[in-house]
Amino acid sequence: MATEQHSEGLVFHPMDQFIVKPLFGSELHWYTPTNATLWMGIAALCIIGLLVFGTRGRAVVPNRIQSIAELLYGMVRKMVEDVTGKDGLKYFPYVMTLFSFILFANFLALLPKSFSATSQIAVTGVLAVMVFVGVTVLGFVKNGTHFLGLFWVSSAPLALRPVLAVIELISYFVRPVSHSIRLAGNVMAGHAVIKVFAAFAAVAAIAPVSILAIVAMYGLEVLVALIQAYVFAILTCVYLKDALHPGH
Numbered sequence: 001m002a003t004e005q006h007s008e009g010l011v012f013h014p015m016d017q018f019i020v021k022p023l024f025g026s027e028l029h030w031y032t033p034t035n036a037t038l039w040m041g042i043a044a045l046c047i048i049g050l051l052v053f054g055t056r057g058r059a060v061v062p063n064r065i066q067s068i069a070e071l072l073y074g075m076v077r078k079m080v081e082d083v084t085g086k087d088g089l090k091y092f093p094y095v096m097t098l099f100s101f102i103l104f105a106n107f108l109a110l111l112p113k114s115f116s117a118t119s120q121i122a123v124t125g126v127l128a129v130m131v132f133v134g135v136t137v138l139g140f141v142k143n144g145t146h147f148l149g150l151f152w153v154s155s156a157p158l159a160l161r162p163v164l165a166v167i168e169l170i171s172y173f174v175r176p177v178s179h180s181i182r183l184a185g186n187v188m189a190g191h192a193v194i195k196v197f198a199a200f201a202a203v204a205a206i207a208p209v210s211i212l213a214i215v216a217m218y219g220l221e222v223l224v225a226l227i228q229a230y231v232f233a234i235l236t237c238v239y240l241k242d243a244l245h246p247g248h
Contacts (some may be wrong), residue, residue: 014195018119018188035115036123043104043117051100072100076233083237087244094134095240098127099233106187106225110218118228119188121180128180131236139243150246179235183228190221 023033051073054065062070076099080092102118109116117123139147151168153161194217201210 012195012199014192014199017191017195018116020120036117036120039108039115040101040105040117040123043101043108046104046108047100072096072103079230079234080237080240083234084241084244088237088240091240095233095236098131098236099229102127102183102232103226103229106229107222109187109191110221110225116187116191119184119191121184124180124184125176127183127232128176131179131239132176135236135239135243138240139246142244143246147243147246150242175239179232183232186224186228190217190224193217194221 020028020034020036022028023035023038025032028034050065050069055069057063057066059066073096076096077089077092080088080095084091105116105118108114109118139150143149151165151172153164153168156164194214197210197213197217201207201214203210
């Protein structure tokens, strides 16, 4: 009996932390406020607090909050300009919004009792589809039918061009899938591993090793939170460059 109770005490479900739950009641509908919408709203408030209220003074000698805001602004602006050129700077606000939202959602997910909104394909998928549709529409608006030149590899031998065109077309439509899964998968994997190590911390024999592993993984997840936001934003810039300059 003791053995059964002991074994039951070790049962854990690392994926339970990603379950979307309603904030009120027990039924879940498309309009129901959930833990995901709560933490996305908190992320939006944090962005407003940093970029609007934190820079309201616009001091010549910035305080810490203004310095962080200016650092994020300068980093994303330089990334957009370096990847897309001067023509892409008019779309900087959109890339900045994407980067800031993913960054804050990732960092907030590291707080105890929080929820990782970016671990949900429903969230990252919407962000990726918005980028895909926006870039595609922009490509046709800016270049017309010349945008289709993105799929025609003129530098390849003529016999291979139709085959390469099919490959390029498939890879283009796979973009939102890879764009969304990359972010959600990396965030989910890190949180799941931390939960696994935390479950083993209850075992006295391996508790010190488990705690060290949790600390190491938490430090890694802090880097992942920043890197994944950067990767999502820079891929958006790459896709934007294809829309603005399909022949390059």
